Ligand SMILES: [Zn+2]
């Protein structure tokens with residue numbers, strides 16, 4: 001048995017996986033995002049500092065272990081902290097714009113459910129060095145284009161908010177604490193703890209009573225400083241200019257501590273409840289807090305398992321030719337034809353042999369469009385029987401015409 005919450009990607013469906021990856025990389029590349037591959041294992045401290053104490057990920061969901069030298073390590077629960085670690089470690093110039101993308105497995109110990117696994121996969125983009133709302137707009141446009149244009153997922157909803165910066169968020173936090181204190185006894189245990197550590201997180205609580213209370217909480221919008229508010233308004237303008245429909249949602253927050261200014265989610269109702277397919281935002285202080293120079297940054301991540309469930313991409317495979325030999329001497333001749341044809345096109349050889357009927361059945365099972373059949377009669381005459389599996393037609397051809405026939 002595989003480990004709970006960790007699934008195989010089986011050969012029958014891996015084509016779809018590959019296709020999602022290549023569509024993601026293609027779209028990202030067009031916008032200038034280059035692939036970075038970071039290790040799955042990092043120092044645990046990176047995520048504790050990057051994502052923050054008091055978050056579910058750090059408090060409850062990390063896969064932690066010590067290596068043989070006693071180093072405290074973690075399987076990565078998300079991609080951004082690793083990208084920032086790499087950005088800092090390799091001393092990229094924070095005065096310039098750098099655009100990166102990644103695709104790979106992430107690990108969180110939580111209750112497995114449909115579309116949510118303990119080993120799950122995320123694709124993401126990150127851009128470092130520019131604090132411009134046009135860049136936030138670009139990333140949202142790319143996200144939307146991927147979901148709708150490439151993966152064919154209609155009816156997505158873009159939710160947008162600004163959660164402020166270290167200059168203006170404290171004012172909002174104080175107001176939130178004041179507000180939620182009044183409902184102290186009604187909040188869930190988690191939220192009562194959050195009240196002291198991070199009151200923003202209460203806005204994100206899924207417990208019904210908590211979210212009812214949160215509906216009337218003071219909106220962060222009223223506390224934004226001039227810079228945050230201008231950033232948010234310009235972002236909305238850029239999106240409107242592109243006719244991109246979004247919902248400005250003053251209660252939207254994200255489950256990670258590092259966000260500043262823009263946060264957004266693209267959700268769908270196709271998985272039952274409203275669930276996020278892509279989520280992200282700006283994290284202008286993370287690079288500095290992980291030891292780098294002050295460098296604004298922004299990015300998003302996409303959950304691949306959900307895309308896998310929802311996307312309508314097709315497997316446009318090329319024609320398969322299936323080689324059937326009816327006796328041993330024919331097998332020797334036919335195998336040579338197979339081995340040279342397989343260098344150029346999709347070919348299968350029937351190694352199990354047996355009757356024509358059973359080999360044709362396997363050809364069908366393999367999805368073959370054409371069968372190249374050789375028995376004693378064909379071999380003696382230097383010919384092959386070519387059978388079209390769809391039209392049920394067949395014709396005899398000379399072996400040296402075989403290349404042209406395909
Ligand atoms: Zn601000």
Ligand SMILES: [Zn+2]
Pocket residue numbers: 187188189190191202205206207210
């Ligand atoms: Zn709660």
